[in-house]
Amino acid sequence: MSGEDNLLKLVEAEEADGQDYLLQEQVGFILRKAHQRHVSIFAARIGDLTPPQFAALAKLRDVGETSQNQLGTLIAMDAATVKGVIDRLKARGLVExxxxxxxxxxxLVNLTTxxxxxxxxxxxxxxxxxxxTLAPLTNKEITTFMRLLAKLA
Amino acid sequence: MSGEDNLLKLVEAEEADGQDYLLQEQVGFILRKAHQRHVSIFAARIGDLTPPQFAALAKLRDVGETSQNQLGTLIAMDAATVKGVIDRLKARGLVExxxxxxxxxxxLVNLTTxxxxxxxxxxxxxxxxxxxTLAPLTNKEITTFMRLLAKLA
DNA sequence: TTGATATCATTTGCATACGAATGAATTTCC
DNA sequence: GGAAATTCATTCGTATGCAAATGATATCAA
Structure with a gap:
């Protein structure tokens, strides 16, 4: 290898900040894929309700009647998003x-019968x-994963 | 407590499969929140590009010119979704x-200069x-978390 | 070779998701 | 008490995300 080659590599190593950036190893990318997989599993088992719609119903079951905004806070949806979800649940007679x-x-939003x-x-x-969703993990791994995931969320 | 009360509790315990279902402890719900947090961090640092748009560019940088569908496969987007992403990148002159x-x-899709x-x-x-995104975790936790997350994705 | 399949892309329809702007009602604070 | 700030909800615009239907092209197989 020539002296010029060594110099070139040195310069590259200094300048090329993105030389070894691998998208498929970034937490955001994998997080998005894991979420996709979960939504897919959800759709396969509960075809007529989306995860956000289910979340709204499940939370209403917990807390009873609440305001639309408050419900949004509880299920991590902003006001604009929760409105759409509630509108669709109302159209189907699941909330009033x-x-x-x-x-x-x-x-105020509440479950219907x-x-x-x-x-x-x-x-x-x-x-x-x-x-x-958690099936790829052992029970011990599940405990660890849920603890760390909760820290990120 | 009356005998009727005991009977009622017994019946409830038998029927109420969802008695202790806690939305905020379900992996899908926390996964969604973790993803939300990541997207929010992304937007704060890279305001003029979304994570999917960034993913498309980063992957094109890795693999060079590819077909739109193939790119979609590489970044985990279906055909309809990747089309929209590429259209917007093209409108901004970032791909041709x-x-x-x-x-x-x-x-075929390729990066412009x-x-x-x-x-x-x-x-x-x-x-x-x-x-x-990973800042709430120690280095050791990061290693563990990424290993387990990859298994789920 | 041609008929059946498969692949690539597009379009439509629906459902999140969020920023920003707006309006109505309430609370705060001087 | 009243102006300012806050809260609740709605609307608009933009951007994923996916299922299903469609059209064009390519491949496979009888």
């Missing part, structure tokens, strides 16, 4: 809306979805 | 399109984005 008596800005039936019926399927 | 000479179905400059310039920022 009403105005807060005192604070007239607030739009049908919505409550639906979420109770779906929760066992949701458990299976969680299991299938 | 051409027809495959032999197989006239294929739409401007696109190559952009991705080289952005890769150092992307490294910082990865770092910031």
């Amino acid at each position: 809306l009403s105005r807060h008596e005192v604070d007239k800005r607030r739009l 049908e919505g409550r039936d639906a979420i109770e019926r779906l929760i066992p399927l949701a458990r299976e979805i969680t299991q299938e | 399109l051409s027809r495959h000479e032999v197989d006239k179905r294929r739409l 401007e696109g190559r400059d952009a991705i080289e310039r952005l890769i150092p920022l992307a490294r910082e984005i990865t770092q910031e």
Whole structure:
């Protein structure tokens, strides 16, 4: 190898910040793929409801009637997004809306009887979805992974 | 507590499969939040390009000219999604399109000079984005987390 | 060689997802 | 009490993300 070659490599090593950047090893890229896989598993088991719609119903089951914005906070959706989700659940008769008596800005959301039936019926399927999503890991790995994932979220 | 109360609890315990289902502990929900956080970090550091757009450019830098579909496979996007991403990159002059000479179905995608400059310039920022996303973890935790996440994706 | 299949790309429709702007109602604070 | 700031909801625009249908081209197989 010539002296010029060595110099070239040196210059490259100094300048080429992106020389060994591998997209497929970046956490964001893999996170996106893992999420994709989960959504796909979800769709295979619960075809007529999306994960965000399920999340809204499940959280309403936990907390009972709440404002649309508050529900959005609880399920990590901004106001614009949660509105669309609730609109579609309302169109299907799974939630009902009403105005807060005192604070007239607030739009209260609650499960209908049908919505409550639906979420109770779906929760066992949701458990299976969680299991299938985590199936590539051992029980010990699952514990570790969930602990670290929670730190990132 | 009356006998009726005990009977009621028993019936509830038998029927209520979803009694202790906690949305905020489900892997899908936390995965979605972790992904959201990453996208938010990305947007703060690279405001004028989305993660999918960045992924397309970074992968084109790796593999050079490819068909649109093939690029989609490499960055985990279906045909409909990758089309939109490439259209927007083309509108900004970061990629150029051409027809495959032999197989006239294929739409070849390649970086323009401007696109190559952009991705080289952005890769150092992307490294910082990865770092910031993983900042809540120690180095050892990062190694573990990436190994397990890869298994799920 | 040609008929069946498969592949590549496009389009449409629907569902998140979020920033920014807007309007209505409430709270804060002087 | 009233102006300023905040909160709640809506709307608009843009960008994924995917299923399904369609059209063009290529490949395979009888």
